[in-house]
Amino acid sequence: MRALQLVDDRRLEAVDLPPPPPPAHGEVTLRIKAVALNHIDVWGWRGMAFAKRKMPLVIGAEASGEVDAVGPSVAGLVPGQLVSIYGARTCGLCRACREKRDNLCENVSGVHGFHLDGFAQEKINIPARLLVPAPPGVDGIGAAVVPVTFGTVEHMLFDNARLEPGETILVHAGGSGIGTAAIQLAKRIGCTVITTVGSNDKVEKAKALGADHVINYREDRFEGVVRKLTRKKGVDVVFEHVGADTFAGSMLCLRRGGRLVTCGSTSGVSTEINLMQLFQQQLKLLGSFGCRMENMADALQKMAAGQVKPVIDTEVGFEDIGRALQRMEGRDVFGKIVLRMV
Structure with a gap:
Protein backbone atom coordinates (compact mmCIF):
# COMPACT_ATOMS: atom_id res chain seq x y z
CA MET A 1 0.00 0.00 0.00
CA VAL A 146 -13.99 20.75 2.10
CA PRO A 147 -12.72 19.55 5.52
CA VAL A 148 -10.09 22.26 6.04
CA THR A 149 -10.55 24.80 3.26
CA PHE A 150 -14.28 25.41 2.87
CA GLY A 151 -15.21 24.11 6.32
CA THR A 152 -12.78 26.46 8.04
CA VAL A 153 -14.15 29.44 6.12
CA GLU A 154 -17.78 28.52 6.79
CA HIS A 155 -16.98 28.41 10.51
CA MET A 156 -15.02 31.68 10.43
CA LEU A 157 -17.47 33.74 8.43
CA PHE A 158 -20.85 32.47 9.59
CA ASP A 159 -20.43 30.83 13.02
CA ASN A 160 -17.95 33.35 14.40
CA ALA A 161 -17.92 36.63 12.44
CA ARG A 162 -21.67 36.41 11.72
CA LEU A 163 -21.15 37.91 8.27
CA GLU A 164 -24.36 39.44 6.91
CA PRO A 165 -25.51 40.21 3.33
CA GLY A 166 -24.50 43.69 2.22
CA GLU A 167 -21.53 44.01 4.58
CA THR A 168 -18.00 44.83 3.45
CA ILE A 169 -15.23 42.33 4.15
CA LEU A 170 -11.46 42.38 3.76
CA VAL A 171 -10.10 38.94 2.86
CA HIS A 172 -6.37 38.60 3.32
CA ALA A 173 -4.31 36.44 0.94
CA GLY A 174 -7.07 36.02 -1.60
CA GLY A 175 -4.93 33.61 -3.62
CA SER A 176 -4.62 31.10 -0.78
CA GLY A 177 -6.90 28.12 -0.48
CA ILE A 178 -9.04 29.60 2.27
CA GLY A 179 -8.80 33.03 0.65
CA THR A 180 -10.36 31.77 -2.59
CA ALA A 181 -13.11 30.08 -0.57
CA ALA A 182 -13.77 33.22 1.52
CA ILE A 183 -14.11 35.43 -1.57
CA GLN A 184 -16.71 33.10 -3.05
CA LEU A 185 -18.70 32.51 0.14
CA ALA A 186 -18.82 36.22 1.02
CA LYS A 187 -19.76 37.27 -2.52
CA ARG A 188 -22.44 34.58 -2.66
CA ILE A 189 -24.45 36.38 0.06
CA GLY A 190 -24.02 39.82 -1.51
CA CYS A 191 -21.06 41.28 0.37
CA THR A 192 -18.58 43.80 -1.01
CA VAL A 193 -15.28 41.93 -1.05
CA ILE A 194 -11.85 43.55 -0.80
CA THR A 195 -8.90 41.20 -0.96
CA THR A 196 -5.11 41.31 -0.87
CA VAL A 197 -2.73 39.34 -3.10
CA GLY A 198 1.04 39.21 -3.38
CA SER A 199 1.53 39.56 -7.13
CA ASN A 200 -0.11 41.24 -10.10
CA ASP A 201 -0.78 37.94 -11.85
CA LYS A 202 -3.21 37.07 -9.05
CA VAL A 203 -5.27 40.26 -9.37
CA GLU A 204 -7.47 39.19 -12.28
CA LYS A 205 -7.84 35.68 -10.87
CA ALA A 206 -9.19 37.11 -7.62
CA LYS A 207 -11.58 39.38 -9.50
CA ALA A 208 -12.84 36.40 -11.51
CA LEU A 209 -13.84 34.75 -8.22
CA GLY A 210 -15.94 37.77 -7.28
CA ALA A 211 -13.60 40.17 -5.48
CA ASP A 212 -14.73 43.77 -6.01
CA HIS A 213 -11.34 45.31 -5.17
CA VAL A 214 -7.92 43.63 -5.21
CA ILE A 215 -4.84 45.12 -3.53
CA ASN A 216 -1.29 44.01 -4.29
CA TYR A 217 0.11 44.33 -0.78
CA ARG A 218 3.68 44.32 -2.11
CA GLU A 219 2.99 47.57 -3.97
CA ASP A 220 0.49 49.37 -1.71
CA ARG A 221 -0.19 49.53 2.02
CA PHE A 222 -3.45 47.63 2.18
CA GLU A 223 -4.78 49.56 5.18
CA GLY A 224 -4.47 52.86 3.32
CA VAL A 225 -6.25 51.52 0.25
CA VAL A 226 -9.03 50.00 2.37
CA ARG A 227 -9.62 53.26 4.23
CA LYS A 228 -9.83 55.08 0.90
CA LEU A 229 -12.21 52.53 -0.64
CA THR A 230 -14.53 52.72 2.37
CA ARG A 231 -14.33 56.53 2.65
CA LYS A 232 -12.49 56.16 5.96
CA LYS A 233 -15.34 54.17 7.51
CA GLY A 234 -13.58 50.82 7.41
CA VAL A 235 -14.88 47.32 6.77
CA ASP A 236 -17.36 45.32 8.81
CA VAL A 237 -15.25 42.15 8.88
CA VAL A 238 -11.58 41.30 8.37
CA PHE A 239 -10.79 37.70 7.42
CA GLU A 240 -7.32 37.34 8.94
CA HIS A 241 -4.97 34.38 8.74
CA VAL A 242 -1.58 35.92 7.93
CA GLY A 243 -0.65 36.89 11.47
CA ALA A 244 1.97 39.32 12.74
CA ASP A 245 2.69 40.99 9.41
CA THR A 246 -0.88 42.17 8.87
CA PHE A 247 -2.61 42.18 12.26
CA ALA A 248 -2.12 45.82 13.21
CA GLY A 249 -3.10 46.98 9.73
CA SER A 250 -6.14 44.71 9.84
CA MET A 251 -7.36 46.38 13.02
CA LEU A 252 -6.93 49.79 11.37
CA CYS A 253 -9.17 48.60 8.54
CA LEU A 254 -12.14 47.90 10.83
CA ARG A 255 -15.06 50.24 11.18
CA ARG A 256 -16.37 51.06 14.63
CA GLY A 257 -17.84 47.88 16.08
CA GLY A 258 -16.17 45.77 13.37
CA ARG A 259 -15.15 42.13 13.73
CA LEU A 260 -11.77 40.55 13.02
CA VAL A 261 -11.79 36.77 12.73
CA THR A 262 -8.52 34.86 12.54
CA CYS A 263 -7.54 31.24 12.04
CA GLY A 264 -3.84 31.47 11.27
CA SER A 265 -0.43 32.98 11.94
CA THR A 266 1.78 32.05 9.01
CA SER A 267 3.91 35.21 9.42
CA GLY A 268 4.37 34.87 13.16
CA VAL A 269 2.41 33.91 16.26
CA SER A 270 2.95 37.06 18.35
CA THR A 271 1.83 40.64 17.78
CA GLU A 272 1.02 43.82 19.74
CA ILE A 273 -2.51 45.14 20.10
CA ASN A 274 -3.48 48.77 20.67
CA LEU A 275 -5.87 48.32 23.59
CA MET A 276 -7.17 51.86 23.38
CA GLN A 277 -8.11 51.28 19.76
CA LEU A 278 -9.73 47.99 20.74
CA PHE A 279 -12.05 49.39 23.38
CA GLN A 280 -12.68 52.88 21.99
CA GLN A 281 -13.69 51.50 18.60
CA GLN A 282 -15.54 48.60 20.27
CA LEU A 283 -13.85 46.07 18.02
CA LYS A 284 -14.37 42.33 18.29
CA LEU A 285 -11.42 39.94 17.88
CA LEU A 286 -12.51 36.37 17.23
CA GLY A 287 -10.35 33.25 17.18
CA SER A 288 -11.46 30.38 14.96
CA PHE A 289 -9.96 26.91 14.61
CA GLY A 290 -11.05 24.18 12.24
CA CYS A 291 -14.76 23.65 11.74
CA ARG A 292 -17.78 21.70 12.76
CA MET A 293 -18.80 18.75 10.62
CA GLU A 294 -22.02 20.64 9.90
CA ASN A 295 -19.87 23.33 8.23
CA MET A 296 -18.49 20.63 5.93
CA ALA A 297 -21.98 19.46 5.02
CA ASP A 298 -23.08 23.03 4.27
CA ALA A 299 -20.06 23.60 2.03
CA LEU A 300 -20.65 20.35 0.15
CA GLN A 301 -24.26 21.34 -0.56
CA LYS A 302 -23.18 24.75 -1.89
CA MET A 303 -20.55 23.07 -4.07
CA ALA A 304 -23.10 20.57 -5.41
CA ALA A 305 -25.45 23.46 -6.25
CA GLY A 306 -22.70 25.26 -8.17
CA GLN A 307 -22.67 28.20 -5.75
CA VAL A 308 -18.96 27.76 -4.95
CA LYS A 309 -16.17 25.84 -6.62
Whole structure:
Protein backbone atom coordinates (compact mmCIF):
# COMPACT_ATOMS: atom_id res chain seq x y z
CA MET A 1 0.00 0.00 0.00
CA ARG A 2 1.60 3.29 -1.13
CA ALA A 3 2.01 6.09 1.39
CA LEU A 4 3.95 9.33 1.82
CA GLN A 5 5.84 9.56 5.09
CA LEU A 6 7.69 12.41 6.71
CA VAL A 7 10.83 10.63 7.94
CA ASP A 8 12.73 13.73 9.08
CA ASP A 9 12.35 17.48 8.85
CA ARG A 10 12.12 18.39 5.16
CA ARG A 11 12.49 14.76 4.06
CA LEU A 12 9.53 12.88 2.61
CA GLU A 13 9.63 9.35 1.28
CA ALA A 14 7.20 7.21 -0.71
CA VAL A 15 6.93 3.90 1.12
CA ASP A 16 4.97 0.67 1.08
CA LEU A 17 2.87 0.00 4.17
CA PRO A 18 0.73 -2.99 5.09
CA PRO A 19 -2.98 -2.44 4.34
CA PRO A 20 -5.30 -1.76 7.28
CA PRO A 21 -7.13 -4.68 8.92
CA PRO A 22 -10.87 -5.17 8.35
CA PRO A 23 -12.84 -2.27 9.85
CA ALA A 24 -13.77 -2.65 13.50
CA HIS A 25 -17.04 -1.78 15.21
CA GLY A 26 -18.16 1.66 13.98
CA GLU A 27 -15.31 1.96 11.49
CA VAL A 28 -15.07 2.29 7.72
CA THR A 29 -12.17 1.39 5.45
CA LEU A 30 -11.60 4.19 2.96
CA ARG A 31 -9.72 4.21 -0.30
CA ILE A 32 -8.27 7.72 -0.38
CA LYS A 33 -9.15 9.64 -3.55
CA ALA A 34 -7.28 12.94 -3.12
CA VAL A 35 -5.33 14.85 -0.48
CA ALA A 36 -5.43 18.66 -0.41
CA LEU A 37 -2.23 20.30 0.86
CA ASN A 38 -2.31 23.02 3.51
CA HIS A 39 0.09 25.15 5.52
CA ILE A 40 -0.23 22.59 8.30
CA ASP A 41 1.66 20.24 5.96
CA VAL A 42 4.33 22.90 5.45
CA TRP A 43 4.61 23.40 9.22
CA GLY A 44 5.00 19.67 9.74
CA TRP A 45 7.58 19.51 6.97
CA ARG A 46 9.54 22.29 8.70
CA GLY A 47 9.32 20.50 12.04
CA MET A 48 6.87 22.98 13.56
CA ALA A 49 4.63 20.62 15.53
CA PHE A 50 2.44 21.85 18.37
CA ALA A 51 2.82 18.58 20.21
CA LYS A 52 5.25 15.72 20.35
CA ARG A 53 5.03 13.44 17.37
CA LYS A 54 6.68 10.25 16.31
CA MET A 55 8.27 9.85 12.93
CA PRO A 56 7.94 8.41 10.41
CA LEU A 57 4.54 10.07 10.03
CA VAL A 58 2.14 9.78 7.09
CA ILE A 59 1.29 13.30 5.92
CA GLY A 60 -2.05 14.79 4.82
CA ALA A 61 -4.68 16.54 6.95
CA GLU A 62 -7.43 17.15 4.36
CA ALA A 63 -8.78 14.47 2.05
CA SER A 64 -11.63 12.66 0.39
CA GLY A 65 -12.15 8.94 0.19
CA GLU A 66 -14.34 6.24 -1.25
CA VAL A 67 -15.90 3.72 1.11
CA ASP A 68 -14.20 0.37 0.56
CA ALA A 69 -15.71 -1.63 3.43
CA VAL A 70 -17.93 -0.96 6.44
CA GLY A 71 -17.59 -2.43 9.89
CA PRO A 72 -20.29 -3.72 12.26
CA SER A 73 -23.02 -1.27 13.32
CA VAL A 74 -22.19 1.27 10.58
CA ALA A 75 -25.33 2.71 8.97
CA GLY A 76 -25.80 5.21 6.17
CA LEU A 77 -22.55 4.44 4.35
CA VAL A 78 -22.10 1.90 1.57
CA PRO A 79 -19.12 0.73 -0.51
CA GLY A 80 -18.38 3.06 -3.40
CA GLN A 81 -19.73 6.15 -1.61
CA LEU A 82 -17.65 9.35 -1.76
CA VAL A 83 -17.01 11.12 1.55
CA SER A 84 -15.09 14.04 3.03
CA ILE A 85 -13.01 13.19 6.09
CA TYR A 86 -12.96 15.23 9.30
CA GLY A 87 -9.27 15.68 10.02
CA ALA A 88 -9.25 15.73 13.84
CA ARG A 89 -9.71 12.53 15.84
CA THR A 90 -12.38 13.71 18.26
CA CYS A 91 -13.77 11.59 21.09
CA GLY A 92 -17.44 11.73 20.06
CA LEU A 93 -18.46 11.52 23.72
CA CYS A 94 -17.78 14.84 25.46
CA ARG A 95 -20.36 17.61 25.74
CA ALA A 96 -18.91 19.56 22.80
CA CYS A 97 -19.03 16.50 20.53
CA ARG A 98 -22.58 15.66 21.59
CA GLU A 99 -23.61 19.24 20.81
CA LYS A 100 -21.96 19.00 17.36
CA ARG A 101 -19.28 21.52 18.28
CA ASP A 102 -16.68 19.08 16.99
CA ASN A 103 -13.73 21.50 16.93
CA LEU A 104 -14.14 22.11 20.67
CA CYS A 105 -13.78 18.42 21.59
CA GLU A 106 -12.41 18.13 25.12
CA ASN A 107 -10.52 14.90 24.44
CA VAL A 108 -9.24 15.22 20.88
CA SER A 109 -6.30 12.88 20.32
CA GLY A 110 -4.71 14.87 17.50
CA VAL A 111 -4.89 16.05 13.92
CA HIS A 112 -4.22 13.58 11.13
CA GLY A 113 -1.05 14.38 9.24
CA PHE A 114 0.34 16.43 12.11
CA HIS A 115 0.09 14.43 15.33
CA LEU A 116 -1.43 11.23 13.89
CA ASP A 117 -0.80 9.41 10.63
CA GLY A 118 -2.49 11.36 7.85
CA PHE A 119 -4.36 10.56 4.68
CA ALA A 120 -1.59 10.31 2.06
CA GLN A 121 -1.97 6.55 1.96
CA GLU A 122 -4.04 4.36 -0.27
CA LYS A 123 -6.32 2.99 2.46
CA ILE A 124 -7.14 3.92 6.04
CA ASN A 125 -9.64 2.91 8.72
CA ILE A 126 -11.66 5.82 10.13
CA PRO A 127 -14.61 6.02 12.55
CA ALA A 128 -17.75 6.38 10.43
CA ARG A 129 -18.91 9.30 12.59
CA LEU A 130 -16.03 11.41 11.17
CA LEU A 131 -17.19 11.09 7.56
CA VAL A 132 -19.49 13.46 5.67
CA PRO A 133 -21.09 12.01 2.51
CA ALA A 134 -20.56 14.04 -0.66
CA PRO A 135 -23.79 14.81 -2.54
CA PRO A 136 -24.17 14.13 -6.28
CA GLY A 137 -22.30 16.71 -8.34
CA VAL A 138 -19.22 16.78 -6.08
CA ASP A 139 -16.15 14.85 -7.24
CA GLY A 140 -13.15 13.57 -5.31
CA ILE A 141 -11.22 16.82 -5.69
CA GLY A 142 -14.14 18.91 -4.47
CA ALA A 143 -14.75 16.64 -1.50
CA ALA A 144 -11.04 16.76 -0.64
CA VAL A 145 -10.95 20.55 -0.20
CA VAL A 146 -13.99 20.75 2.10
CA PRO A 147 -12.72 19.55 5.52
CA VAL A 148 -10.09 22.26 6.04
CA THR A 149 -10.55 24.80 3.26
CA PHE A 150 -14.28 25.41 2.87
CA GLY A 151 -15.21 24.11 6.32
CA THR A 152 -12.78 26.46 8.04
CA VAL A 153 -14.15 29.44 6.12
CA GLU A 154 -17.78 28.52 6.79
CA HIS A 155 -16.98 28.41 10.51
CA MET A 156 -15.02 31.68 10.43
CA LEU A 157 -17.47 33.74 8.43
CA PHE A 158 -20.85 32.47 9.59
CA ASP A 159 -20.43 30.83 13.02
CA ASN A 160 -17.95 33.35 14.40
CA ALA A 161 -17.92 36.63 12.44
CA ARG A 162 -21.67 36.41 11.72
CA LEU A 163 -21.15 37.91 8.27
CA GLU A 164 -24.36 39.44 6.91
CA PRO A 165 -25.51 40.21 3.33
CA GLY A 166 -24.50 43.69 2.22
CA GLU A 167 -21.53 44.01 4.58
CA THR A 168 -18.00 44.83 3.45
CA ILE A 169 -15.23 42.33 4.15
CA LEU A 170 -11.46 42.38 3.76
CA VAL A 171 -10.10 38.94 2.86
CA HIS A 172 -6.37 38.60 3.32
CA ALA A 173 -4.31 36.44 0.94
CA GLY A 174 -7.07 36.02 -1.60
CA GLY A 175 -4.93 33.61 -3.62
CA SER A 176 -4.62 31.10 -0.78
CA GLY A 177 -6.90 28.12 -0.48
CA ILE A 178 -9.04 29.60 2.27
CA GLY A 179 -8.80 33.03 0.65
CA THR A 180 -10.36 31.77 -2.59
CA ALA A 181 -13.11 30.08 -0.57
CA ALA A 182 -13.77 33.22 1.52
CA ILE A 183 -14.11 35.43 -1.57
CA GLN A 184 -16.71 33.10 -3.05
CA LEU A 185 -18.70 32.51 0.14
CA ALA A 186 -18.82 36.22 1.02
CA LYS A 187 -19.76 37.27 -2.52
CA ARG A 188 -22.44 34.58 -2.66
CA ILE A 189 -24.45 36.38 0.06
CA GLY A 190 -24.02 39.82 -1.51
CA CYS A 191 -21.06 41.28 0.37
CA THR A 192 -18.58 43.80 -1.01
CA VAL A 193 -15.28 41.93 -1.05
CA ILE A 194 -11.85 43.55 -0.80
CA THR A 195 -8.90 41.20 -0.96
CA THR A 196 -5.11 41.31 -0.87
CA VAL A 197 -2.73 39.34 -3.10
CA GLY A 198 1.04 39.21 -3.38
CA SER A 199 1.53 39.56 -7.13
CA ASN A 200 -0.11 41.24 -10.10
CA ASP A 201 -0.78 37.94 -11.85
CA LYS A 202 -3.21 37.07 -9.05
CA VAL A 203 -5.27 40.26 -9.37
CA GLU A 204 -7.47 39.19 -12.28
CA LYS A 205 -7.84 35.68 -10.87
CA ALA A 206 -9.19 37.11 -7.62
CA LYS A 207 -11.58 39.38 -9.50
CA ALA A 208 -12.84 36.40 -11.51
CA LEU A 209 -13.84 34.75 -8.22
CA GLY A 210 -15.94 37.77 -7.28
CA ALA A 211 -13.60 40.17 -5.48
CA ASP A 212 -14.73 43.77 -6.01
CA HIS A 213 -11.34 45.31 -5.17
CA VAL A 214 -7.92 43.63 -5.21
CA ILE A 215 -4.84 45.12 -3.53
CA ASN A 216 -1.29 44.01 -4.29
CA TYR A 217 0.11 44.33 -0.78
CA ARG A 218 3.68 44.32 -2.11
CA GLU A 219 2.99 47.57 -3.97
CA ASP A 220 0.49 49.37 -1.71
CA ARG A 221 -0.19 49.53 2.02
CA PHE A 222 -3.45 47.63 2.18
CA GLU A 223 -4.78 49.56 5.18
CA GLY A 224 -4.47 52.86 3.32
CA VAL A 225 -6.25 51.52 0.25
CA VAL A 226 -9.03 50.00 2.37
CA ARG A 227 -9.62 53.26 4.23
CA LYS A 228 -9.83 55.08 0.90
CA LEU A 229 -12.21 52.53 -0.64
CA THR A 230 -14.53 52.72 2.37
CA ARG A 231 -14.33 56.53 2.65
CA LYS A 232 -12.49 56.16 5.96
CA LYS A 233 -15.34 54.17 7.51
CA GLY A 234 -13.58 50.82 7.41
CA VAL A 235 -14.88 47.32 6.77
CA ASP A 236 -17.36 45.32 8.81
CA VAL A 237 -15.25 42.15 8.88
CA VAL A 238 -11.58 41.30 8.37
CA PHE A 239 -10.79 37.70 7.42
CA GLU A 240 -7.32 37.34 8.94
CA HIS A 241 -4.97 34.38 8.74
CA VAL A 242 -1.58 35.92 7.93
CA GLY A 243 -0.65 36.89 11.47
CA ALA A 244 1.97 39.32 12.74
CA ASP A 245 2.69 40.99 9.41
CA THR A 246 -0.88 42.17 8.87
CA PHE A 247 -2.61 42.18 12.26
CA ALA A 248 -2.12 45.82 13.21
CA GLY A 249 -3.10 46.98 9.73
CA SER A 250 -6.14 44.71 9.84
CA MET A 251 -7.36 46.38 13.02
CA LEU A 252 -6.93 49.79 11.37
CA CYS A 253 -9.17 48.60 8.54
CA LEU A 254 -12.14 47.90 10.83
CA ARG A 255 -15.06 50.24 11.18
CA ARG A 256 -16.37 51.06 14.63
CA GLY A 257 -17.84 47.88 16.08
CA GLY A 258 -16.17 45.77 13.37
CA ARG A 259 -15.15 42.13 13.73
CA LEU A 260 -11.77 40.55 13.02
CA VAL A 261 -11.79 36.77 12.73
CA THR A 262 -8.52 34.86 12.54
CA CYS A 263 -7.54 31.24 12.04
CA GLY A 264 -3.84 31.47 11.27
CA SER A 265 -0.43 32.98 11.94
CA THR A 266 1.78 32.05 9.01
CA SER A 267 3.91 35.21 9.42
CA GLY A 268 4.37 34.87 13.16
CA VAL A 269 2.41 33.91 16.26
CA SER A 270 2.95 37.06 18.35
CA THR A 271 1.83 40.64 17.78
CA GLU A 272 1.02 43.82 19.74
CA ILE A 273 -2.51 45.14 20.10
CA ASN A 274 -3.48 48.77 20.67
CA LEU A 275 -5.87 48.32 23.59
CA MET A 276 -7.17 51.86 23.38
CA GLN A 277 -8.11 51.28 19.76
CA LEU A 278 -9.73 47.99 20.74
CA PHE A 279 -12.05 49.39 23.38
CA GLN A 280 -12.68 52.88 21.99
CA GLN A 281 -13.69 51.50 18.60
CA GLN A 282 -15.54 48.60 20.27
CA LEU A 283 -13.85 46.07 18.02
CA LYS A 284 -14.37 42.33 18.29
CA LEU A 285 -11.42 39.94 17.88
CA LEU A 286 -12.51 36.37 17.23
CA GLY A 287 -10.35 33.25 17.18
CA SER A 288 -11.46 30.38 14.96
CA PHE A 289 -9.96 26.91 14.61
CA GLY A 290 -11.05 24.18 12.24
CA CYS A 291 -14.76 23.65 11.74
CA ARG A 292 -17.78 21.70 12.76
CA MET A 293 -18.80 18.75 10.62
CA GLU A 294 -22.02 20.64 9.90
CA ASN A 295 -19.87 23.33 8.23
CA MET A 296 -18.49 20.63 5.93
CA ALA A 297 -21.98 19.46 5.02
CA ASP A 298 -23.08 23.03 4.27
CA ALA A 299 -20.06 23.60 2.03
CA LEU A 300 -20.65 20.35 0.15
CA GLN A 301 -24.26 21.34 -0.56
CA LYS A 302 -23.18 24.75 -1.89
CA MET A 303 -20.55 23.07 -4.07
CA ALA A 304 -23.10 20.57 -5.41
CA ALA A 305 -25.45 23.46 -6.25
CA GLY A 306 -22.70 25.26 -8.17
CA GLN A 307 -22.67 28.20 -5.75
CA VAL A 308 -18.96 27.76 -4.95
CA LYS A 309 -16.17 25.84 -6.62
CA PRO A 310 -12.79 24.47 -5.62
CA VAL A 311 -9.95 26.56 -7.03
CA ILE A 312 -7.14 24.17 -7.96
CA ASP A 313 -3.67 25.49 -8.69
CA THR A 314 -2.01 22.16 -9.45
CA GLU A 315 -2.57 18.42 -9.18
CA VAL A 316 0.56 16.47 -8.27
CA GLY A 317 1.70 12.90 -7.80
CA PHE A 318 3.89 11.39 -5.09
CA GLU A 319 7.05 12.32 -6.97
CA ASP A 320 6.22 16.05 -6.92
CA ILE A 321 5.26 16.46 -3.27
CA GLY A 322 8.51 18.16 -2.21
CA ARG A 323 8.27 20.74 -4.98
CA ALA A 324 4.61 21.36 -4.11
CA LEU A 325 5.44 22.09 -0.46
CA GLN A 326 8.25 24.43 -1.53
CA ARG A 327 5.82 26.36 -3.72
CA MET A 328 3.38 26.64 -0.83
CA GLU A 329 6.10 27.84 1.50
CA GLY A 330 6.98 30.53 -1.05
CA ARG A 331 3.27 31.43 -1.51
CA ASP A 332 3.66 30.73 -5.22
CA VAL A 333 0.15 29.31 -5.63
CA PHE A 334 -3.38 30.43 -6.42
CA GLY A 335 -5.90 28.12 -4.80
CA LYS A 336 -5.10 24.58 -3.73
CA ILE A 337 -2.44 22.04 -4.58
CA VAL A 338 -3.96 18.56 -4.58
CA LEU A 339 -2.23 15.20 -4.35
CA ARG A 340 -4.04 12.66 -6.49
CA MET A 341 -4.05 9.19 -4.95
CA VAL A 342 -5.94 7.37 -7.75
